[in-house]
Amino acid sequence: MSIFKVIRVPIPTPTLYPHTTTNCYLIGNDQDCLLVDAGYDVMETRTLLEEAIKENGLAIPQRIILTHHHPDHAPGVKQLTDWSPIIYCHEKEKEEIITAISPLEKVSHLSDGELIPVAGEKLQIIHGPGHTAGHLSVYLPSPKILIAGDNIVAEGTTWIGPPDGDMIDYLQTLNRLENLKLSKIGPGHGNWVFRPYEHIEFVRNRRLHREEQIKSLLQEHKHLTSAQLTEFIYNDSIHPSIFQVAKRTTEAHLIKLMKEGAVTLEDSAYSIVS
Template identity: 60%
Template sequence: MSSHKKLKIIRVPIPTPTLWPHTSTNCYLIGNEHESMLLDAGYDQPETKEGLEKAIAEHSLATPRVIVLTHYHPDHAPGVRQLVDWEPTILCHGKEQQNILVGISPVKEVCAIDDEHELTVAGVKVMAIHTPGHTPGHLNLYIPSEKVLLVGDNILGEGTTWIGKPDGEMADYIHSLKRLQKLAIDKLGPGHGEWVLAPHQQIQFVLDRRLQREQQIKELLAHHKKVSTTELTQFIYQDNIHPSVFEVARRTTEAHLIKLVNEDIVTQEDSQFSLKG
């Protein structure tokens, strides 16, 4: 039996104070009884280590010696503090390194990797893919032999991720999604929610949603002439979103507007946006 047949990829939802409707962040154990790695480390709380070590024992996995962090956000990276006795090597993209070092202090060493950096675990190739958009240094892990892609916050099990200041860039995000579409994948592991078993459909759904939103924004600007991001967000959602996520919805609207300004389709004057021409 080849080594990759023994490879296990285990989704471990860790309770975190993340955005509604989600209540947990997924960490992923990848490996077998001889060697394993971890993708993302959850929130800095004892439940993180308890949940991971329970899963390691249940699935007969080796303690991870490598932790790859998709990005620095507080529900994905700071749990590293709980795992220092594993003495892991911590990896992230270079553009995320400084924020991660701040987020996991006093842990002092994080190694930067770049796009298409190849790792091996339990004899199986794992490739890091740089997917900016949600944050500048966001990473995904692709396991070609298993046709599995672990996407961090690029794709959610339910709904769509937010993109916006201070880290998000809508044009980068759309480019990243189009790149992921080209991969041979059967299964997608999101940062929040269940495994996605129709990955290409889900990526297309998210792309369509972003492009539909962009079109809606242009239509609203044509109708209202000049609006702020807050007003525009209110027009888009009409009180149909949970109040706790209004601010990230507003930031995502703003990210769309910034993309349209950069493309010379929209003009900005102070806090007001209008369609050009």
């Protein structure tokens, strides 16, 4: 009997500090296998995936699920064209995915709740927006494994921000993921997460803490731009290379607070609503 496996394959990518790799996941056995995410468009992507396939006795994947369109997750499919895979994404991610994997053009859609058979198991598709509008996660009910994409990263928290990120959606996605029966999480970056509920709670608390920081700073300083808020929040504690994505995450919090009527924007400066 063929053994069903879920194999994490970290692929070196120019991703955000502190991570240096993006995870791809091989799911299946020697008869049927699919791939979740495809890394960066470099030959090393193909080499490392083929090594993992051979080492674990897996079939060449005929299906590739892309969690989202970012350049460290999707374009690597261009290294795998001779597999002739069917490429899947959420409909809300279609245009961005096609741009990311060009000149490949054909993609198929997956919907929230859809069940995908592989090697005698069924994977459940979860549309979990927040990081991007069409972000997908993949849940394996039998082994209770969540392949989270960038909804969860092993170290720190994922960035959420405009133009395609939404903090309200992201917090709702975390609530949904927390309600799954989980033994471990396969994050978009970093090692397996073996304390899934603690980690989801950590991520949620980090986001809510940032929100409180923003409100407190606006109470104290009255008027601040998103860049000024980000500087106050991090106080030179983050690597310069990620300042802009930190700023976008601050802006996602501000957009949420404006939607909730707690903050207002005028002449590029934000103020608390009294």
